[in-house]
Amino acid sequence: MENCSFTGPVQYFFIIGFPNLQDHQFPLFCVFLVFYLLILACNLTIIMAVVFDPKLHKPMYFFLTNLSVLDILLTTTTMPKMLAMFLVNSRLISALGCFLQMYCFHGLVVTETFLLVVMSYDRYEAICNPLHYAARMTKRGNVQLAAGAWLSALLVPIPAVVQSSQLVYSETPRVYHCFCDHLAVVQAACQNSSADFQTFLGFTIAMIVSFVPLLLVSVSYVQIILSILRISSKDGRSKAFSTCSSHLIVVSTYYSSIAMAYLSYRADMPLDVHVTSNVVFAILTPLVNPLIYTLRNKEVKSAVKKIVILKIHRCY
Template sequence: MESLNKTSVSEFILLGITNIEHLKIVLFITFFFFYMFILLGNLSILAAVIIDHGLHRPMYFFLANLSCLDLFFSSTTVPKMLAGLMMGDMRISFQSCMVQLYFFHLFGCTEALLLTLMSYDRYIAICNPLRYQVLMSNRVYVQMASYCWVIGFVYSLSHTILTSRLPYCNMNKITHFYCDIKPLLKLACANTKLNERLLTIISGFVSTSTFILVMISYIIIGSHLLNMPVGSKQSYSKAISTCTSHMVVVLLYFGIAMCTYLGPSNKETLEQDRLTALLVTVITPALNPVIYTLRNKEMKTALKRTFFKRKSLRKF
């Protein structure tokens, strides 16, 4: 608390994405529609999983959690970014900045862990289908998802406390459209080497280890699919469809995360981080509903049952 009292900066100014006025209008319209799509797409998946009893299974429970995380993840940063593009006011109080930083990393870390769990679920379902009900019982998969949230909570809290205790003297302009650790460390008037090392080590460990676990799961799944009997074409195509959807999401998410937090921190990389942050906060959450519904027959059928049948019943 002592360090916080020494902080002379009571608010920060987010520099946003661009200073070009006419470009701000174009970006506002573009990202506003993306954000609306994120809300509608992920809320639709959540509604379908909750209402349709056919989707009350581990795979769709994890997918509902992923949709929930995407909603929160985007809502942590995008509304403030849209307000800045529209009104030009990108001021954020010190306390609000730390809250934003905390929730951004909470949802980000939890999503990385959840994607790993989803790959493990596919591994059990495809490689050990007879033991699936035992290994992925209701109690087990709810506990696993809970652990993801708890680890995300601890991970984010540790980074937020370390960042908030740094003294920020006079510089208060953040080279980003939301509060993140790297840009804030550049503004601190103290030695930040410990913070930078911890960010690289902890974030690097979480992103790299989870990515490796996902890849191991899919290498084993791939090997199993290659050895499947020729007559199991339907099972083969269904497994390929599900795994391909998940792999696209994994490569997008982990690729961006590792580029952002494992690389060096300088002026050029901070500019690149703004672009990659747009991908992870706007583009990826908008793509997830498309990827998981267009390639999933069960989800498409459930969405039709949830929305279209209910509409037809209201007519009568």
């Protein structure tokens, strides 16, 4: 944290990016542009497949569409500014823009944890209570579950964002990150007890909204696995497990990236490692999620093939 005598309201933050890669901005731009375009293309393909294929008009794919929309919004919150920083050295961001980016990024991250819980509940009902599945997972109920995940999660970051905006900063604080992550912005504040409290508050909220949903997902999958093991036929067990394996891989990828980002902050590692781990967390799951569901789900794979073939026919 910085010692400073400036007491006026901060107007701009200066985004450092990768401290030790300042001479490699254009290669970074190319790499992240490819990642961003892949994220947009893959997630838009999933959305189109679910919307246009009647066979995918099921609760599981409704929640998958929400996840794809979320992943597009999550990367669009951070990527355009990062690309501008790498390409034209646009490192200044207004204070309002910084705190708005912080709120959107963390709110969408929390939304993803809640959506993963909702999706695990859907798989629990499908496998553990198949006779009551249609009655419990109605269209209205699905919309309420998805809306609850979005709205409640977007309320979680408000206290941390509001309080961090009231910290004392230097005239142009330097944020050692590629975007306005909460902890990176707090570390750019002047040294005081409020900043220390903000660090504690950020970690506390992060742990609660990460591990409580993880506990709920784990409980759901324990029940799912027990139900699968009680199925007598081998084909029945294989089919039941295949319906939830994609979601289980997505959950594992998501929480592995969270753990990597958390450990990089807590361990005594170079600053570039801290930044890289958080950037990987921000782009890994939005990129991996559609690939997992496309490659491992026959219905989604079939719908995507139809879309690709239709586009090829239109081109010719």
